Structure formats: C-alpha cells, structure tokens
Amino acid sequence: MDASLPAHMRPERSFQGFILALQRFWAEQGCVILQPYDMEMGAGTFHPATTLRALGPKPWNAAYVQPSRRPKDGRYGENPNRMQHYYQFQVIMKPSPPNLQELYLKSLAAIGIDSAVHDIRFVEDDWESPTLGAWGLGWECWCDGMEVSQFTYFQQVAGFECAPVAGELTYGLERLAMYVQGVDRVYDLNFNGREGDAKVTYGDVFLQAEQEYSRHNFEYADTAMLFEQFKMAELACRKYLDAGWRDGGNRKQHLMALPAYDQCIKASHVFNLLDARGVISVTERQSYILRVRELAKACGEAWIHTEAGGAA
Amino acid sequence: MPDLLLELFSEEIPARMQAKAADDLRRMVTDKLVAEGLVYEGAKAFATPRRLALTVHGIPARQPDLKTERRGPKVGAPDAAVQGFLKATGLKSLDEAKIQRDPKGDFYIGLIEKPGRDAIDVLAEILPVIIRTFPWPKSMRWGARSGKPGALNWVRPLHAITATFGLETEEPDVVKFEVDGIASGQTTYGHRFLAPAPISVRRFEDYEAKLLDAKVVLDPDRRKDAILTDAKQLAFAQGFELVEDQNLLDEVAGLVEWPIVLMGSFEPEFLKTPDEVIRATIRNNQKCFVVRDPKTGKLASKFILVANIEATDGGKTIIAGNERVIRARLSDAKFFYETDLKTKLEDRLPKFEQIVFHEKLGTQAERIERIERLAAEIAPLVGADVGKATRAAHLAKADLLTEVVGEFPEVQGLMGKYYALAQGEDVSVAAACEEHYKPQGPADRVPTNPVSVAVALADKIDTLVGFWAIDEKPTGSKDPYALRRAALGVIRIVLEQSDRLSLTPIFQAAIALHIMRGTDATFEGIVAAVRNPAPNPTFLQKRKSIAADNLVSLIGDLLAFFADRLKVQLREQGARHDLVDAVFALGGQDDLLMIVRRVEALGKFLDSDDGKNLLAGTKRASNILSIEEKKDKRSFDGAPDAALYSLAEEKALAEAIGEVKAEASAAVAKEDFASAMSAMAKLRPPVDAFFDKVRVNDDDAKVRENRLKLLNEIRSATRAVADFSKIQD
Incomplete structure (x- = not known):
C-alpha cells in the first residue's frame, strides 16, 4: 500500500480510493486503464475489451471497472450484500504472464490485504459462460474464507480456442471493500473517504437506485417491449455481421465486428431482464441462452477477421 | 543402487x-x-x-545388456541372402556367425548384442x-x-x-x-x-x-494427521468434541501446505437452525469442521478452520475474517429455514406440475400421485396405516422445493421431516419424509417404521417400473437413474421386514398407474386388465401412455433384474449364487424372503452327505434323460406304469418319490424349507440303490421307457425345492 496517500484516498477508508489503488497498480503493470463500457451487461467479461480482445494472437493488457447488472439479484436494497447493480474490477492479460499469481497477490497488498496476517488461497473453480460460449480453468481466490476474486485462464471464447491464452482476474469490489473497511452492510461503505458531513456512503449513492431498479426488474419492466427488443437486437446483430464482410462472400476480412457485438450484449441483457420478470419458462430459457451464444460465436468469428483480431 | x-x-x-x-x-x-x-x-x-x-x-x-539370436540363411545360400543377413545383424563377415544344425540343414546364427543404456x-x-x-x-x-x-x-x-x-x-x-x-x-x-x-x-x-x-509438509497423510490431532485437541481443550468428517479432511489437506488449525465461534442463536443445516453450511461453503457438546451430542457454536499460514498476529485476523463469512452464511441459512417454515409442505405441491420428472414419465406431480396410490396398495401388506402412508407419500417430496434443500441438496428428506413435524404431522408421517429415500447405499440403514417402508417401496418400485416401461434399463456401467440401487433398496427393506411380500401384484399396480397417466381410465379397471392372465390388448392399448409392448415380459424381466441384484447381495454375504438361480428357475418366485429361506435351506442340505449324493443322483438322472431324449427326439413326461416295474429297487424308488413329493410339498406349503430338505434326503438311498442295481436302457422298449419316466420323476420331485440342474458341483 502506498504510504504517501492522504487518509481519504486510502483503500481501507474509501471505496473510490480502493478502486483508484487497483487501477494504479495495474497501470504500473503495463495495462491500459479503460473506462466502463457504455452498455448494460451482466459481468466485466462481456466488455469487448475482454470477450473480443481475448481472441487472436495480438498481446493485450487492460484493466477497468465494469458496472454489472444482474436484474434477478435485486433485493429492493434490503439484503446486506446482494444487489442488481454492482462493480467488478476486471484485468485481462494476453498472453497470461508467468507471474500472474504473484501480480494478483501484490495487487491485494496494494489494497491493504497483507499476506502475513491474511490466509489467501486458490481454490479450484472452473469458469464457464454458456452465453459467451467460453470456458477456462482457474480458481476462486479466498481471503480468510471469503471469495474475493475469480482467476481464470481462458481456454475458449465465443467458441474459438484462445491462442495464446489470456489470464483474467475479476475482483468483486464491494465485497472486498466491505472486508477492508470492516463493514457488514454494503450501503454502509464509505464511498469518498471523508468523515462527518462530508462523508458519502455507498447507500447515499446507490440505495435508491437499488429500490427503484428492483421494482422495475421484477414488477414493471415492459415485457412486450423487451421481447421485441431481443428480436430486434438479434436481427440487427445478424444484419451487421452479414454486411461487415469486406468483398462480400469471401469472408477474409470483417469491418463491423464491434457494432455487431454491441447488439449481442444488448440481447443478453434483455434476456436477463425477461428472466427476472419470470416470463421465460425453463425450456425456453435454454433456447434463449443458445440464441445469445450463437450471436457471440458469430461475433467472435467476425472479430478474428479484423485487424485487432489478428487478421493479416 | x-x-x-x-x-x-x-x-x-x-x-x-x-x-x-x-x-x-x-x-x-x-x-x-x-x-x-x-x-x-x-x-x-x-x-x-x-x-x-x-x-x-x-x-x-544401467539397463542389462540384451542378447538376441537371429537365424540367418542356410549355409551355402546365395550371396544376396548372406549380405542381407550381415546387414541386419551388423556382423562384419560370416566368420562371426555360428552355425546351427537342425533337421532342415545347417543355418547361420547371428548373435546381436544390444548393450544396456x-x-x-x-x-x-x-x-x-x-x-x-x-x-x-x-x-x-x-x-x-x-x-x-x-x-x-x-x-x-x-x-x-x-x-x-x-x-x-x-x-x-x-x-x-x-x-x-x-x-x-x-x-x-x-x-x-x-x-x-x-x-x-x-x-x-x-x-x-x-x-x-520451508514450511511445506510434503506427505498428505502427515498433513491429515496433523490437522486431525490439532482439531481434536483444540475442541477438547474447550470441552467439545470434533465432528469428524473424512471427506472434508481429505479436501482440506489438499488446500494447504502448512496446516494451522484455528477455532472460531458464531452467535449461539444460530443453533436454533437444525444441526445438519449448520453443518452443511459450514462444511460446504467454508470447508470448516463443526464441534459438538459431548454430553448432549448437539452442535456447539464453534467451528474449526484450517489455515495455510502461521500468521504474524497468531491468526486473529484469519479467525475474525472466517467468523464474518460464517456469520453471513448462517444468517442466510437461518433465513432460508425460517422462510421455509412459513409455507406448509402441501402448499408447495402445485409447483411440481411444472417440473418434469422425465420426459416420458410425466411431471413430478404425476409421480407423487402414483407413489401415493401405490403406497396405499402396499401399506396393508407391510402393516402400515393406509391413511398415514398416503399422507406421507403426499408430502415426502415437498421439501425439494424448499430454500434449504435448494441450497444444500444433501439434507433432502431430513428437512422434510423437520418441516412435517413443525406443521404437526404424525411422527410416522414425518419420519417417512426422511426415511423413504433410504437405504441410499449398502452402508445406509434400512427403514423399519411401516409407514416409511410403504412409501420407500412405493417410491422405488414406481421408479423401477417406470424406467423399465420406457426401456431405460441400466447397461454395463451406465445406470444414470440409480436403478440398481433402487432394486437393492427394495430387496434390503423386504428382507429386513421378515414378512412375506409378493412383488408381482405390486409391480402390476405400479404398471397400471403408469399406464393410466393422462387417460380417462380408472385404476381398478386398468389393474384388473393388467392382472388378467390373458390381457386384452386393445383395451390396454387405448389406455396406454407409455409404450411398454409386453407387460408380462416386463414383470418377468424386472424380476430377473431383482434376482441378479439378490445374487450380488447374497454373494456378498457368502452365499452361493448358483443356488439363487436354482430357486429362481422354479418360476413364479417373486417373494424375496421365501427365496432367501429356500436358498439357505438348500445350502445347508447340499453341505450334508445326503444332499451331495442326492444332487449327484439327480444330475445322473438328468444326464441320462437328456441323452435318451435327444436319441429318441421325445421327452419322457408322464407317470410311469407301476405294472411294468420288475425289480424291487424300481418299486422302492417309485414309492419313495411318491412319499417325498407329498411330504416336501406339504412342508413347502408351510414354508418349512428345512423339513422339505429332510424329506428330500429320504430319496437318496432308493436313488443310489436304483442306479446300483437297475439298467435303465433295458432291451424291452416298454421297460426302458418306463424307467426313463421314473428318472424324470426324480427330477420333478426335487423341483419341489429347487431346480437341481442349475446347481454347480
């Protein structure tokens, strides 16, 4: 931990200081620090900086905060640590460096978790995303019995083998910050690190939003519109993918993988909302997941035919 | 070395x-x-x-040197063959080869030495x-x-x-x-x-x-020993007792190189949640051990964790961190438990209408209905109250839809019992909610409470008959629906009951319940049709939701599967599996307890000299018969003609067979298999005497035929107890 930090910026005092400490640490490891992607998504993995950039031969090192929306996890602000909107901190390094585990442990030290007093463990947890057609092997990282991060070596994304393999780290920011700040309720987190009148809590920022969005997600989200949006996003994705092949049919180079992938992200989020509204039956659920996966795969295929995807 | x-x-x-x-x-x-x-x-x-x-x-x-001999061309063979031989063996000239003589001539032999590396x-x-x-x-x-x-x-x-x-x-x-x-x-x-x-x-x-x-204990057994010893010690020092858990110990020993055992606590109010739920929470999610009060056997509000470091603060931070997580987990579990208690078990049942049990066997709701009806059929046979058995079957699966079981599948059944008791169900109904899953494996206990027995049998037999009807039987190592375990469960329950129970009528009722799914037929109508020895195919065909082509062969096939499982079970207890075959071959054997008693009596009899000799005599009779039957291309059924007996031994044997048959059948009817076997023993002297003195293949064709018929009578007399031809020597 950086001792020169003013008190209100220290990771154990301030949620924003905590995020900045992580960003700074990973910037020093050569990562580009991106800002959140400007679309609703269920996890940082959906960000094109992970999903698409994990594919193809070109090196890529990035870190960013991604607001993650899980409509089903809303609890009207009444659960101490479950929310329909929270932050993930995502690191992706391709190819995975040989010392990725050590870097991860150093990042914990940077946010005030000292391995001399904390019991840090790598416990088997294989990761799979059926909607992204992706899987990898790795661990959930435990600190004193609490899962604080997910550590994955991507083997396949969008149905394509990762060559080379990227290493992905995902930190559950609120949970880690709660541990470091020693609070039991997420809304009690000190957001800005100030005290007294100047103090802003996580609850000040997000409690009302949790209540409103829970209402929206479970009770009022317009399902007719959402069903329509799903179809439109699916259609648009296909359309952009078809139109993006340069020189028509020869499928050598693609010029619109990113806009097409946006529609895949959109479809996935709309599906999550419909799922939260309980209007998708068990059997339909599987077919929606498959439809999103088909989009993700087609986008992955397009991406590897773009310049950043490694096409000649 | x-x-x-x-x-x-x-x-x-x-x-x-x-x-x-x-x-x-x-x-x-x-x-x-x-x-x-x-x-x-x-x-x-x-x-x-x-x-x-x-x-x-x-x-x-070093590897040992390898010496091999290679046979080459004949002495005086063409040069091309000689050159080939030299090349293959690496010899410089034929001078280095030996010459060996064999009946075909003289040959060169090359000795190849491959030095060890x-x-x-x-x-x-x-x-x-x-x-x-x-x-x-x-x-x-x-x-x-x-x-x-x-x-x-x-x-x-x-x-x-x-x-x-x-x-x-x-x-x-x-x-x-x-x-x-x-x-x-x-x-x-x-x-x-x-x-x-x-x-x-x-x-x-x-x-x-x-x-x-360097703080690494290499040997996993040493790590396990250290963890176990320290955990026991730590619990003991506080007046508690470690709840040992071998699987957890194995896993935890694989998560640390330098095990440090620490103890933490949680709020005693969590102990209102059932012990099993606390244990599952702490064990599954946190990989920690629980401890109990040795006086009451109840859990204490402590847990034991295994860390991987010797912390500079003596483990204070680690304990505090683990306590936080365990507190949060237990408060979730407590919340789940309390939420579950607010809904009556029967109010959960409508949800089962949406849950498919198996595509071809309908929903969970339909399955529960079948089990209820079948439990009612079985209840009087096992001394259970029909009303209670029906009620238990009605509620037994409801806990699958509770929050706690959703979180911890391993407490299914057990939670059903707690929730049933909490809503004031009869104790035997509540017990059946838990026990109807039993026995889960060979080490699991068998239910004895009659209500539990009725529901356990109904549950397992419905599964077996259903999967048999849609032809999803276990094959080789594949048994995805655990049907072998279900059959073995039925066998163990029935044998432990020490009561007579014919399986066929129960199977028929279970088949009827499967057939009538989604049709307008009544259970009584269908069951009568299924039990009809000559079932009316069109009547059944119209009312069938499953494609079981031949219901009669289905029952026979399923009974044979039970016979196989029983053989495995008896073999494990040291009985001879061929004796099970000998009893099953009699046909119509669907009463497991009777089968086992017969097998036991037969085993004892065959250990005696009388048994061994009678078996030999019967086999001899069978062998002669099968040779002659083949020769004449006919069988020798039917009663022999007493007028054709010419020798005393023939008459004596015929008389003995008559007596033994009557005596053995009477004993079998009384289920007194030991007496039936003693009766059989009386056959031995006349059989021995017959073979000693009588020539079966007499010149007179009539006499020969009559003697063969008499031999056939030996075979049929022994069938009162078993098919001796299936018994191995």
Missing part, C-alpha cells in the same frame, strides 16, 4: 485431483522403468496443492513423455507458448521440474530434459507466503527435510 527424485511444481492443483495424480505419476514412471528392464526396489508419490513428487529408490544404474538416459527419455501424456481429468494451456501448436497441457501452469538421479553417497546428477521450455533441474520453492525462496535439492531425503524447513 541409485534413486530418482522427481518433482513437478505448479500453480494450485485442485484438491480432489491430488491423490489420483500422485498415484498416476508413480504408476506411470515405475511401469515404464520396468518395461525398460529397470527393476526398482520401491517407490512413493506425494502431492501438495503446488507439487507432485515421486521418489523411486534402488534403480539399477545408462538409467539416467532412459529416464531423460521417458519422463518428458509421461509429463506430456499425464491423465489429468481436465487440463489447460497458458502463457505465450499456448499460441503455438504442441503446447504442453497441465492441470494448471507448470513452473519447475526437479529431477535428480544418483547414489546416496554421491552428488546426484540432474536427469536432463526439457518440456515446453521448462528445463529440469534441482531447484524448487517453499511455502508460497512463509518461505518462497528457491531451494536447491539433491535427493529425496534432503528434499523432504528442506521442504519441511
């Missing part, structure tokens, strides 16, 4: 894979050594979360192959090399390989090889946090000792 030390140092290996991996490493290396002619003295393999290690001691320094060179060749072909259940690629074809697959990234070979008294050599850019050497690393510096090792003895200095 020299020893091998091999260590594969990697990122964290999943706990569940470590033991098998160590074993595979030992097996693969030693098999290969032996195949290369290097017979070793001993080998042992170890695993920690970050390393697989192997020591093989007493390996010969140094063991270290052999090792350098086999070890990389073993690493590349290692059978991890799941493996991965990593890093820059993963972009290229032929990259190494390992369970998690592999970082270092230590491989040394040499004598105890000398500095060992490194077995030099390279796998995917990792060169073998003699450098390893200690504990990730407590001693991460590189360590140079020579051979196994200093390797294990230096690791211990």
Whole structure:
C-alpha cells in the first residue's frame, strides 16, 4: 500500500480510493486503464475489451471497472450484500504472464490485504459462460474464507480456442471493500473517504437506485417491449455481421465486428431482464441462452477477421 | 543402487485431483522403468496443492545388456541372402556367425548384442513423455507458448521440474530434459507466503527435510494427521468434541501446505437452525469442521478452520475474517429455514406440475400421485396405516422445493421431516419424509417404521417400473437413474421386514398407474386388465401412455433384474449364487424372503452327505434323460406304469418319490424349507440303490421307457425345492 496517500484516498477508508489503488497498480503493470463500457451487461467479461480482445494472437493488457447488472439479484436494497447493480474490477492479460499469481497477490497488498496476517488461497473453480460460449480453468481466490476474486485462464471464447491464452482476474469490489473497511452492510461503505458531513456512503449513492431498479426488474419492466427488443437486437446483430464482410462472400476480412457485438450484449441483457420478470419458462430459457451464444460465436468469428483480431 | 527424485511444481492443483495424480505419476514412471528392464526396489508419490513428487529408490544404474539370436540363411545360400543377413545383424563377415544344425540343414546364427543404456538416459527419455501424456481429468494451456501448436497441457501452469538421479553417497546428477521450455533441474520453492525462496535439492531425503524447513509438509497423510490431532485437541481443550468428517479432511489437506488449525465461534442463536443445516453450511461453503457438546451430542457454536499460514498476529485476523463469512452464511441459512417454515409442505405441491420428472414419465406431480396410490396398495401388506402412508407419500417430496434443500441438496428428506413435524404431522408421517429415500447405499440403514417402508417401496418400485416401461434399463456401467440401487433398496427393506411380500401384484399396480397417466381410465379397471392372465390388448392399448409392448415380459424381466441384484447381495454375504438361480428357475418366485429361506435351506442340505449324493443322483438322472431324449427326439413326461416295474429297487424308488413329493410339498406349503430338505434326503438311498442295481436302457422298449419316466420323476420331485440342474458341483 502506498504510504504517501492522504487518509481519504486510502483503500481501507474509501471505496473510490480502493478502486483508484487497483487501477494504479495495474497501470504500473503495463495495462491500459479503460473506462466502463457504455452498455448494460451482466459481468466485466462481456466488455469487448475482454470477450473480443481475448481472441487472436495480438498481446493485450487492460484493466477497468465494469458496472454489472444482474436484474434477478435485486433485493429492493434490503439484503446486506446482494444487489442488481454492482462493480467488478476486471484485468485481462494476453498472453497470461508467468507471474500472474504473484501480480494478483501484490495487487491485494496494494489494497491493504497483507499476506502475513491474511490466509489467501486458490481454490479450484472452473469458469464457464454458456452465453459467451467460453470456458477456462482457474480458481476462486479466498481471503480468510471469503471469495474475493475469480482467476481464470481462458481456454475458449465465443467458441474459438484462445491462442495464446489470456489470464483474467475479476475482483468483486464491494465485497472486498466491505472486508477492508470492516463493514457488514454494503450501503454502509464509505464511498469518498471523508468523515462527518462530508462523508458519502455507498447507500447515499446507490440505495435508491437499488429500490427503484428492483421494482422495475421484477414488477414493471415492459415485457412486450423487451421481447421485441431481443428480436430486434438479434436481427440487427445478424444484419451487421452479414454486411461487415469486406468483398462480400469471401469472408477474409470483417469491418463491423464491434457494432455487431454491441447488439449481442444488448440481447443478453434483455434476456436477463425477461428472466427476472419470470416470463421465460425453463425450456425456453435454454433456447434463449443458445440464441445469445450463437450471436457471440458469430461475433467472435467476425472479430478474428479484423485487424485487432489478428487478421493479416 | 541409485534413486530418482522427481518433482513437478505448479500453480494450485485442485484438491480432489491430488491423490489420483500422485498415484498416476508413480504408476506411470515405475511401469515404464520396468518395461525398460529397470527393476526398482520401491517407490512413493506425494502431492501438495503446488507439487507432485515421486521418489523411486534402488534403480539399477544401467539397463542389462540384451542378447538376441537371429537365424540367418542356410549355409551355402546365395550371396544376396548372406549380405542381407550381415546387414541386419551388423556382423562384419560370416566368420562371426555360428552355425546351427537342425533337421532342415545347417543355418547361420547371428548373435546381436544390444548393450544396456545408462538409467539416467532412459529416464531423460521417458519422463518428458509421461509429463506430456499425464491423465489429468481436465487440463489447460497458458502463457505465450499456448499460441503455438504442441503446447504442453497441465492441470494448471507448470513452473519447475526437479529431477535428480544418483547414489546416496554421491552428488546426484540432474536427469536432463526439457518440456515446453521448462528445463529440469534441482531447484524448487517453499511455502508460497512463509518461505518462497528457491531451494536447491539433491535427493529425496534432503528434499523432504528442506521442504519441511520451508514450511511445506510434503506427505498428505502427515498433513491429515496433523490437522486431525490439532482439531481434536483444540475442541477438547474447550470441552467439545470434533465432528469428524473424512471427506472434508481429505479436501482440506489438499488446500494447504502448512496446516494451522484455528477455532472460531458464531452467535449461539444460530443453533436454533437444525444441526445438519449448520453443518452443511459450514462444511460446504467454508470447508470448516463443526464441534459438538459431548454430553448432549448437539452442535456447539464453534467451528474449526484450517489455515495455510502461521500468521504474524497468531491468526486473529484469519479467525475474525472466517467468523464474518460464517456469520453471513448462517444468517442466510437461518433465513432460508425460517422462510421455509412459513409455507406448509402441501402448499408447495402445485409447483411440481411444472417440473418434469422425465420426459416420458410425466411431471413430478404425476409421480407423487402414483407413489401415493401405490403406497396405499402396499401399506396393508407391510402393516402400515393406509391413511398415514398416503399422507406421507403426499408430502415426502415437498421439501425439494424448499430454500434449504435448494441450497444444500444433501439434507433432502431430513428437512422434510423437520418441516412435517413443525406443521404437526404424525411422527410416522414425518419420519417417512426422511426415511423413504433410504437405504441410499449398502452402508445406509434400512427403514423399519411401516409407514416409511410403504412409501420407500412405493417410491422405488414406481421408479423401477417406470424406467423399465420406457426401456431405460441400466447397461454395463451406465445406470444414470440409480436403478440398481433402487432394486437393492427394495430387496434390503423386504428382507429386513421378515414378512412375506409378493412383488408381482405390486409391480402390476405400479404398471397400471403408469399406464393410466393422462387417460380417462380408472385404476381398478386398468389393474384388473393388467392382472388378467390373458390381457386384452386393445383395451390396454387405448389406455396406454407409455409404450411398454409386453407387460408380462416386463414383470418377468424386472424380476430377473431383482434376482441378479439378490445374487450380488447374497454373494456378498457368502452365499452361493448358483443356488439363487436354482430357486429362481422354479418360476413364479417373486417373494424375496421365501427365496432367501429356500436358498439357505438348500445350502445347508447340499453341505450334508445326503444332499451331495442326492444332487449327484439327480444330475445322473438328468444326464441320462437328456441323452435318451435327444436319441429318441421325445421327452419322457408322464407317470410311469407301476405294472411294468420288475425289480424291487424300481418299486422302492417309485414309492419313495411318491412319499417325498407329498411330504416336501406339504412342508413347502408351510414354508418349512428345512423339513422339505429332510424329506428330500429320504430319496437318496432308493436313488443310489436304483442306479446300483437297475439298467435303465433295458432291451424291452416298454421297460426302458418306463424307467426313463421314473428318472424324470426324480427330477420333478426335487423341483419341489429347487431346480437341481442349475446347481454347480
């Protein structure tokens, strides 16, 4: 931990200081620090900086905060640590460096978790995303019995083998910050690190939003519109993918993988909302997941035919 | 002789894979050594979360030289053949070959000597192959090399390989090889946090000792012992007793290299939640042990965790962190439990209408309805109250939809019992909610409460009959619906009941319930049709929702499956499986208890001299009969004609058969199998005398036929107790 930090910026005092400490640490490891992607998504993995950039031969090192929306996890602000909107901190390094585990442990030290007093463990947890057609092997990282991060070596994304393999780290920011700040309720987190009148809590920022969005997600989200949006996003994705092949049919180079992938992200989020509204039956659920996966795969295929995807 | 030390140092290996991996490493290396002619003295393999290690001691320094002889051309053969021979054997001229004479002439023999190679060179060749072909259940690629074809697959990234070979008294050599850019050497690393510096090792003895200095206990058994001893000690010191858990111990020992056992607590108010739920929460989610009060047997508000570091603050932070997580988990569990208590079990049932049990067998709701009806059929047969059995079957599956069981599937049934008691159900109904799943495996207890027995049988038989009807029987090692376990469960319950129970009518009722699903038929109508010895095919066809073509063969087939399971069960208890066959071959045997009693009585009888001789006599009669039957192309059924008996032994045998048949049948009717066997014993002297004195194949065709009929009578008399032809000598 950086001792020169003013008190209100220290990771154990301030949620924003905590995020900045992580960003700074990973910037020093050569990562580009991106800002959140400007679309609703269920996890940082959906960000094109992970999903698409994990594919193809070109090196890529990035870190960013991604607001993650899980409509089903809303609890009207009444659960101490479950929310329909929270932050993930995502690191992706391709190819995975040989010392990725050590870097991860150093990042914990940077946010005030000292391995001399904390019991840090790598416990088997294989990761799979059926909607992204992706899987990898790795661990959930435990600190004193609490899962604080997910550590994955991507083997396949969008149905394509990762060559080379990227290493992905995902930190559950609120949970880690709660541990470091020693609070039991997420809304009690000190957001800005100030005290007294100047103090802003996580609850000040997000409690009302949790209540409103829970209402929206479970009770009022317009399902007719959402069903329509799903179809439109699916259609648009296909359309952009078809139109993006340069020189028509020869499928050598693609010029619109990113806009097409946006529609895949959109479809996935709309599906999550419909799922939260309980209007998708068990059997339909599987077919929606498959439809999103088909989009993700087609986008992955397009991406590897773009310049950043490694096409000649 | 020299020893091998091999260590594969990697990122964290999943706990569940470590033991098998160590074993595979030992097996693969030693098999290969032996195949290369290097017979070793001993080998042992170890695993920690970050390393697989192997020591093989007493390996010969060199392979033995191999001498082989190769036969060449005949002396005086054309030059081309001679040149070919010299080339193949590497001989310079024929002077170096021997000449051997055999009946075909004189031949050249070339002696090829293949000198043995140094063991270290052999090792350098086999070890990389073993690493590349290692059978991890799941493996991965990593890093820059993963972009290229032929990259190494390992369970998690592999970082270092230590491989040394040499004598105890000398500095060992490194077995030099390279796998995917990792060169073998003699450098390893200690504990990730407590001693991460590189360590140079020579051979196994200093390797294990230096690791211990570097806070790594190499041997998983030593880690387990240490954890268990410390955990017991810690619990005892506070007046508690550790709740031992072997699977958890195995797993936890695979998560640490330097186990430090610590104790934490939680708020006593959580103890209002059932013990099993607390234990499942703490064990599954946190991989911690629970402790109990030795006086009451109830859980205490403490838990035991195993950390991987000796913390500088003595573990205070670690305990506090774990307590926080456990508190949150227990408050979730308590919330689930309390939420569950607010809904009556029966109010959950409508949801089962949406849940498919099996595509071809309908919903869970339909299945529950069948089990209820079947339990009502079985209840009077096992002394259970019909009303209670029906009620228990109605509620028994409802806990599957509770929050607690959703979270911890292993407490299914048990939670049903708690919730049933909480809503004021009869004790036997509540017990059946838990016990109807039993017995789960060979070690599990068998329910004895009659209501539980009725529901347990109904549940299992509905499953068996259903999957039989849609032809989803177990094959080979595949038994996805655990049908073998279900059948064995039925067998154990029935045998433990010590009550007579014919399975056929129960199977028929279960079939009827499956057939009537989704039709307008009544149970009574269908069951009568199924039980009709000549079922009306069109009546059934119209009312059938499942495609069981032949209901009669379905029952026979299922009974044969039970016979097989029973054989396995009896064989495990030391009984002869051929005796089960001999009893089953009588046909119509669907009463498991009677079958077992017959088998027992038969076993005892066959141990006696009378039994052995009668068996021999019967077999002799059978053999003669089958030869003559083949010769004459006819059978010799029917009563012999007393007027044709000419010898005293014939008459005596015929009389004895008559008496024994009557006596044995009467005894069998009374289920007195021991007496039936004693009656059989009376057959022995006349049978022996008959074979001694009487020539069966008499010149007079009529007499011959009559004697063969008499032999046939022996066979049929013995069938009162068993089919002797199925009994092995």
